[in-house]
Amino acid sequence: MAPVTPDLSTARRLVVKVGSALVVDRETGALRRDWLLGLIADVAALRARGTDVVLVSSGSIALGRSLLGLGSDALPLERAQAAAAAGQIRLARAYEEALQPHGLVAAQVLLTLEDSADRRRYLNARATLGTLLSLGVVPIVNENDTVATDEIRFGDNDRLAAQIAVTVGADQLVLLSDVDGLYTANPQSDPAARHLPIIDRLTPEILAMAGDPISGLSKGGMRTKLMAARTAMGAGCALAIARGDDLHPLEALRNGARATWFLPQTDPQAARKAWIAAMKPQGALRIDAGAAQALSTGRSLLPAGVVVVSGAFGRGDPVTIEGPDGDPLGTGLVRYTAEEARSIAGRHSNEIPGILGYSGRAALIHRDDMVL
Numbered sequence: 001m002a003p004v005t006p007d008l009s010t011a012r013r014l015v016v017k018v019g020s021a022l023v024v025d026r027e028t029g030a031l032r033r034d035w036l037l038g039l040i041a042d043v044a045a046l047r048a049r050g051t052d053v054v055l056v057s058s059g060s061i062a063l064g065r066s067l068l069g070l071g072s073d074a075l076p077l078e079r080a081q082a083a084a085a086a087g088q089i090r091l092a093r094a095y096e097e098a099l100q101p102h103g104l105v106a107a108q109v110l111l112t113l114e115d116s117a118d119r120r121r122y123l124n125a126r127a128t129l130g131t132l133l134s135l136g137v138v139p140i141v142n143e144n145d146t147v148a149t150d151e152i153r154f155g156d157n158d159r160l161a162a163q164i165a166v167t168v169g170a171d172q173l174v175l176l177s178d179v180d181g182l183y184t185a186n187p188q189s190d191p192a193a194r195h196l197p198i199i200d201r202l203t204p205e206i207l208a209m210a211g212d213p214i215s216g217l218s219k220g221g222m223r224t225k226l227m228a229a230r231t232a233m234g235a236g237c238a239l240a241i242a243r244g245d246d247l248h249p250l251e252a253l254r255n256g257a258r259a260t261w262f263l264p265q266t267d268p269q270a271a272r273k274a275w276i277a278a279m280k281p282q283g284a285l286r287i288d289a290g291a292a293q294a295l296s297t298g299r300s301l302l303p304a305g306v307v308v309v310s311g312a313f314g315r316g317d318p319v320t321i322e323g324p325d326g327d328p329l330g331t332g333l334v335r336y337t338a339e340e341a342r343s344i345a346g347r348h349s350n351e352i353p354g355i356l357g358y359s360g361r362a363a364l365i366h367r368d369d370m371v372l
């Protein structure tokens, strides 16, 4: 059976990555306001259908360099960071102003590579993004360029967008670019390059089709888009590379505009569970019969149900969940350190602030973070 192209109108949770060249005019360095208004009208239509939308937008450096008169040559890191700081405030405001007439609220989220490599920070980002989406907000994400030096940054928003898609458990990710998908070679330099509408496996031949990274306003080129595709596919998220320069790029894609779709190998929830199950536990929580019963019906693990805490673990670490007789029931990512867990074990969640001196999360292990 031929693979079926994913349908944007069925997306439950969608991440859209917007490249610099779409939001910022290459010649003048100014914001492309009309284009942004069209994109946001599409986002509002998706939100109205019940789709959660996260935007990952590039453009802070491109906007900032023109604001600060830094010319169009490659910038040394300090200047790129300064440009990002000046540009990001404009960029965020432009999104806020475009969303507001649709009754939508924007929230700015700035992250670095470290925020996804460190499990604790990753879980914090996941919790915040999840809360924003549940409140109907449209998060506008970018790399925190002002603090991110080369070793700790993505450097391109294609991979950042894929990481965000994994973080929020998105089922679709659209990379809006200046090209309508992957070709057998760079179509700008090879007129014989052929468009590929659907990819279900990233073979070495496909990876070789991405040429070298390019310069100018953009950072990534096709290479980082394929890296993003690898991350997304493995996490159960379909990824599209589509042209963004249409005034309504998401509507165009929904109506079947040409694109390349990379198909997911699983679904986001199964991928996350497999990720957790594969981790090496750093400790264990033995729970009572009441808690074991609650977990079996899909509840989170509260401190009240924990009888013994063993091992030395930090926040976000994987631990084994043991039944009352010590049998392993599953694995979960714990929200407190071993020391904290020992002091709140057997206590009610509303006692946590009194015991620890600060209010933490009600659950010791959230149901989304456990595999039984």
Ligand SMILES: Nc1ncnc2c1ncn2[C@@H]1O[C@H](COP(=O)(O)OP(=O)(O)O)[C@@H](O)[C@H]1O
Pocket: 018, 019, 020, 021, 158, 176, 177, 178, 179, 181, 182, 183, 184, 185, 186, 187, 188, 209, 210, 211, 212, 214, 217, 218, 219, 220, 221, 222, 223
């Ligand atoms: N095999 C390929 N298929 C399509 N585009 C390619 C390929 N190899 C290189 N490219 C280049 O990648 C560009 C898209 O990447 P980029 O300019 O970084 O976009 P963005 O700013 O949207 O991230 C295309 O315009 C094209 O020049």
Ligand SMILES: N[C@@H](CCC(=O)OP(=O)(O)O)C(=O)O
Pocket: 018, 019, 020, 021, 057, 058, 059, 060, 061, 062, 084, 142, 143, 145, 155, 156, 157, 158, 217, 218, 219, 220, 221
């Ligand atoms: N964080 C940078 C993004 C750089 C980047 O990835 O650009 P692009 O290749 O146009 O998506 C910025 O906002 O300028």
